[in-house]
Amino acid sequence: MLFRFLPLGLLICLACAQPSPSTLVEVEQIIQGRLNEVEGDFAVAFQSLDNPEEQLLMNAREEFHAASTMKTPVMLEVYKQAEAGELSLDDSVLVKNEFFSIVDSSAYSLSPDDDSYSKLYEQIGTKQSLRDLVYHMIISSSNLATNIVIEAVGAENATQTLRGLGANDIQVRRGVEDGKAYRQGLNNTTTAHDLMIMFKAIAEHRVVSAEASQAMIDILLDQRFNEMIPAQLPDDVRVAHKTGWITGLHHDSGIVYLPNGRSYVLVLLSKNLTDEDAGVQALADISKTIYDYVAK
Template sequence: MDLEKSLSAILQEAKGAWGVVVKELAVQNGAYFAHRPDELFIAESVIKVPIMAAVYAACEQGKARIDAQLALRKEDLVGGSGFLYALSPGLKLSIRDLVTLMIIQSDNTATNMLIDLVGKEQIDRTMREVGMERSRYSRKLMIYPQDVTENNMITAGDVARMLEQIACGGRFSRWASADMIAIMQKQQVLNGLPSQLPSRSGEDGQAAWELACKSGWDTGRQHDVGILSVQGRQFAIAALSQDVRAEAALHTLGLLGRAVYDFAVA
């Protein structure tokens, strides 16, 4: 099976504009595909993955403890994704629990609490260290300060490099890498890359798989990124879209995820 032909055919039929990178990990001269890898897209909630990386980097540097508890404050509460905004101030959650909510439910309140914890400088530094060369973090979620007009921005190439660092180590300890992947594997929003994969258990006669992923969306934009593990192989997948309706974009994301899976098991 030719991965490049499969992915190119999917993108040729896709609506909207796409930036896609697929890279086989931990294999010399492994499979690689790139379509507009350096084009900037508004990050939406995909920015939460480098924020997670910054939290773990801060913990490994002794600036925080992953099991330390933070108290929910009234001023932390913001709407959008997640449910912490509906809970009572004073509730205490561990940093790891906040990361988990940020990733698997895309909780914006949890995200902003973690941003306050580590700060913009730590996020910027971690993004540089994991190879996010063109991407940038500019502001918290669901907050639009008058003095910050820029959006958080990412490229597919930058995201793929970050995912490789998370999966393969180098910038993180084995513990931190494994913990981040374990959290992403608990993802509850599964309507993109995983949507056309076979049964996760492999009970239908096809190979079992795991996908540590994070999506992000708003009107006209639908992203999904992740690390697909199947039959001892790992692939970083970064798929970003804009100027496309959600239904069409989610269908394309599902096709992309399935194409990488089919290549892995062929």
Template sequence: MIKEKVMEEIKTIDEDISIVIKDLTNNQWILKYKEEEVFPSASLIKIPIMIEALYAVQNGEYKLDEKIKIKESDRVEYSLISELKLGEYPLIDLITLMIILSDNTATNILIELLGYHRINEGIKKLDCKNTVLRRKMMDFQAAKEGRENMTSPMDMAIVMEKIYNKSIIDLESCNIMIDILTRQKHRDMLPRYILDEVTIAHKTGELSGLNHDIGIFYLENIHYLMGIFTRNGKDDLEGKRIIGKVSKLVYDLLNN
């Protein structure tokens, strides 16, 4: 019934859309629609970067409270770190700001700290086939040259489910990641039209003409995973409205 209603809804949508929905409580897929479609990842690439940073902590290479120096050359736009001008941040703060505010300076510092090769090897170990980190945030020249960060809805669903099941790194690290994801400040996509107080561990991503959001909904009667990826719409606001509308439809059906 949910699958049919969602498919009926997306028939009216002009944008390219891919959707994954899974009942995590009962370990059952509800809908996989164009789930292997490959998209520019936008800020969703920050999820595997977070995972690799916490692997480094588990391996004893860094501590969560270890201070990481910020160079002027690290600072880019769309970053609280760039605005505040502090000279160093604890590692855990960089990880948190990268996710909850999608801070681009924090992300670039973590890419520099961990390295492309290591992050991409970590992505492969997560069983992701279509996800790759090729450039830092705000490096639009690299994107023009074809060095774009990529992913697919299914890859991100695999990663989010591993975090939910606490089957990667260790229990404490997974709890840290879930806590960070539930503190997401960008709430204009999956939670857009949901007025109830509901816990959602999620991450958004957006570029011009492209909007993604994937997350885990913690309802009283059910936990479910949902990811909606859109592109080639008339504008970004419409993409966000579409994600919000489909999310609200699924929420209402599963919450009842």
């Protein structure tokens, strides 16, 4: 009855002024309660980059179809090979639309209608720098660029680089839209735990030089799809991340930088979503919960 007489604006402020969770136990309880409201399967991995012991893992070893999250390991492999002198980011690479299935080497092609970056198809037959292809593979999630880049560095090499970091479950097997491989269950797969390990290594400059690591982070900071991890965070928080989605599945994974210098890795995975919008909203809410805990 008391609130009946309060101005609407004050009511809204009172409703929003919930205390930030002060422990990871509270964070996990809030997250679990939020996920219980959505039909689907989820995994969460949080790792503070300021305190090695500050970590939260929920279903973090469960396997998920990687969708476009596999494009970050491919970028990492490009920069690793570039630093080893095996290729150059300035190499000119032919833009083509013919690829070969890992099942039987039969040819297949991609459709611009199913790609989030159709502009590259206008460049077929020309050459682009490997650097530009990697950039659009990440920020625009270009499938065509991804397949071209994977041919240049080798999917198996990306997997082995991650094995060297202790990411023992993630599998980068193939390019995008290899229908024969998909029908045989030969998919790119990941876990929240392994993506967390990879992003932590990138943030800490443990795979390539500090300069190359920062170049990758700068690309991730330009990400154009921001419906999950960054969606509810303040404008002065920077998120270097890569999303992924297919029917019934939405992921986001990356590094979050607070203006006070603190930072953390966050991985949010989902599958079997019956309401994809509700799933995306839940993941955005979880990101805000983690941020509130770190920023408290």
